[in-house]
Amino acid sequence: MSSYVTKKTPGDTSWFVHDRFGMFIHWGLYSLPARHEWVKSYEKIAEEKYEKYFEYFDPDMYDPKDWARQAKAAGMKYAILTTKHHEGFCLFDSKYTDYKATNTKAGRDLVKEFVEAFRSEGIRIGFYYSLIDWHHPEFPIDVIHPRRDDEDAYEQSKNRDIKKYAEYMRNQVEELLTNYGKIDILWFDYSYSQQHPEQKDWMKGKGKDDWESEKLIELVRKLQPHIIINNRTEIDQDLWTPEQYQPIEWLRHNETGELVVWEACQTFSGSWGYHRDETTWKSPEILIGMLINTVSLGGNLLMNVGPTSRGSFDYRAENALKVYADWMKYNSRSIYGCTMAEPEFTAPNGCRLTQSADGKRLYIHLMEYPFKHLVLKGFAGKVDYAQFLHDGSEILFTEEGLDLFGKNQDMLVLNLPPVKPNVVIPVIELFLK
Ligand code: GLC
Numbered sequence: 001m002s003s004y005v006t007k008k009t010p011g012d013t014s015w016f017v018h019d020r021f022g023m024f025i026h027w028g029l030y031s032l033p034a035r036h037e038w039v040k041s042y043e044k045i046a047e048e049k050y051e052k053y054f055e056y057f058d059p060d061m062y063d064p065k066d067w068a069r070q071a072k073a074a075g076m077k078y079a080i081l082t083t084k085h086h087e088g089f090c091l092f093d094s095k096y097t098d099y100k101a102t103n104t105k106a107g108r109d110l111v112k113e114f115v116e117a118f119r120s121e122g123i124r125i126g127f128y129y130s131l132i133d134w135h136h137p138e139f140p141i142d143v144i145h146p147r148r149d150d151e152d153a154y155e156q157s158k159n160r161d162i163k164k165y166a167e168y169m170r171n172q173v174e175e176l177l178t179n180y181g182k183i184d185i186l187w188f189d190y191s192y193s194q195q196h197p198e199q200k201d202w203m204k205g206k207g208k209d210d211w212e213s214e215k216l217i218e219l220v221r222k223l224q225p226h227i228i229i230n231n232r233t234e235i236d237q238d239l240w241t242p243e244q245y246q247p248i249e250w251l252r253h254n255e256t257g258e259l260v261v262w263e264a265c266q267t268f269s270g271s272w273g274y275h276r277d278e279t280t281w282k283s284p285e286i287l288i289g290m291l292i293n294t295v296s297l298g299g300n301l302l303m304n305v306g307p308t309s310r311g312s313f314d315y316r317a318e319n320a321l322k323v324y325a326d327w328m329k330y331n332s333r334s335i336y337g338c339t340m341a342e343p344e345f346t347a348p349n350g351c352r353l354t355q356s357a358d359g360k361r362l363y364i365h366l367m368e369y370p371f372k373h374l375v376l377k378g379f380a381g382k383v384d385y386a387q388f389l390h391d392g393s394e395i396l397f398t399e400e401g402l403d404l405f406g407k408n409q410d411m412l413v414l415n416l417p418p419v420k421p422n423v424v425i426p427v428i429e430l431f432l433k
Contacts, residue, residue: 011226016261057105077124095175351365376412386414
C-alpha cells in the first residue's frame with residue numbers, strides 16, 4: 001500500500017485520486033471574439049459592445065456527445081464545464097438571470113445536454129462557477145473589472161450591493177446542484193483579496209467576505225455532501241489547484257505541512273477560452289510529460305479545451321486530444337490508480353516514476369530515451385519481471401557481473417532496444433517482488 005496520506009477533507013476524493021485525468025472546458029460568449037476569455041476585461045469592452053456576442057452566439061455545431069467521446073478516448077475520467085465564467089453569461093437555464101444560453105440563438109440549456117452526454121459515456125461531472133461576474137448589476141466595479149477606468153466607475157458602482165450578488169450566487173449554485181443530478185466537483189473561481197495590495201477602497205480585490213463563502217459552502221454541502229470543492233473561495237476544502245505551472249513536489253498545506261489532494265490545471269495553448277491566433281500549442285512530449293509529471297507527484301491533471309463559438313473543438317485541440325488518446329490507449333495503467341513512488345525508489349536520470357496504489361507495480365517513464373541500458377540504483381533483488389507497457393514485451397535485466405557500470409552497487413540494469421519504441425514517452429512496467 002502507498003504510504004502517502006493526505007490531509008482529511010470534507011468531500012470524497014477517493015475516486016478522484018484514482019482517476020487522475022480530467023477535461024476542463026471553457027466555453028462562453030468569449031469564444032466569439034476568440035481573443036482570450038478575459039477579453040472583456042483586457043480590452044475594457046463596454047456592455048453594449050459585448051452585447052454583440054450575446055446577439056450572435058449561435059453554437060450550431062454543439063454536439064456534446066462528440067466532446068464526450070473525445071474526452072473518453074483521451075482517457076479523461078471527469079469533465080468540468082464553465083457554467084458561468086467571469087463575463088457572467090450562463091450556459092444553463094437560470095431563473096435568476098436573462099443572461100443565459102436559453103435566450104440566445106442556442107435557445108436551450110447547454111449544461112443539461114453536456115451533463116447527459118458525458119454521463120452516458122461514464123464520465124463524471126464537474127461544474128466550474130465563476131465568483132467574479134462582470135455583467136451582474138450588483139457586482140461592484142474593482143481593479144480587474146472591465147469598467148475600472150470609466151471616469152465615473154466609482155459613482156456607478158457605489159450603490160451596488162455585493163450582498164445581493166452573493167445571494168444571486170447561492171441561488172444559482174442551488175439550481176446547479178439541484179437540477180442536474182449528482183455533481184462530483186464544484187470548481188469556484190476565484191478570490192483575489194490578497195492580490196492587489198496597492199489598490200485602495202473600492203478598487204481592492206474580492207474574497208471570502210464578499211462571496212460569503214461560508215454560507216455558500218454550507219449550501220453546497222447540504223445539497224451534495226460528498227461533492228469535491230476547490231479552494232478558490234478562500235476557504236480550504238478538498239482540492240488545491242495550481243494553475244499553468246507544473247509543481248516540482250507533492251503539494252503541502254501551507255500551515256500544517258500535510259500532503260494535500262491537488263490538481264494542476266493546464267491549457268493546450270496559453271488561453272482557456274478559444275483563442276484563434278494563439279500559437280503556443282504544446283508538443284506531444286510536453287502534453288504527455290505533464291500528465292506523467294503530475295501523477296509522479298501524487299496529483300491530478302485537468303487539461304483544458306476551449307470550444308469555438310460554433311460549439312466544436314478546433315483542429316488543434318482535437319490533435320492534442322488525439323495525442324493523449326494514442327498514448328493512454330496503451331499506457332493508462334501507469335496513470336489510473338497510481339501515485340508517487342515510495343521513497344525507497346529513486347528515478348534514474350531523465351525518468352519519472354509512478355507506482356500502483358497497492359505498491360506491486362512500479363512504472364518508469366522514459367522522458368529521455370536512454371539508449372541501451374537503464375541503470376536502476378537500489379533496485380537489486382526487488383524486481384520479479386519487467387516489460388514495456390505499450391506492447392507487453394519482456395525487458396531482460398541483470399543484477400550481477402556488471403563490469404560496465406561497476407560491481408556490487410545494489411543495482412539492476414535493464415537491457416533496452418537501442419532504438420526508442422514508437423511511443424511518445426515509453427513506459428517500463430516493473431512487477432515488484
Ligand atoms: C483563472 C482565470 C481563468 C481561468 C481559470 C482556470 O483564475 O481567471 O480565466 O478560468 O483560472 O484555472
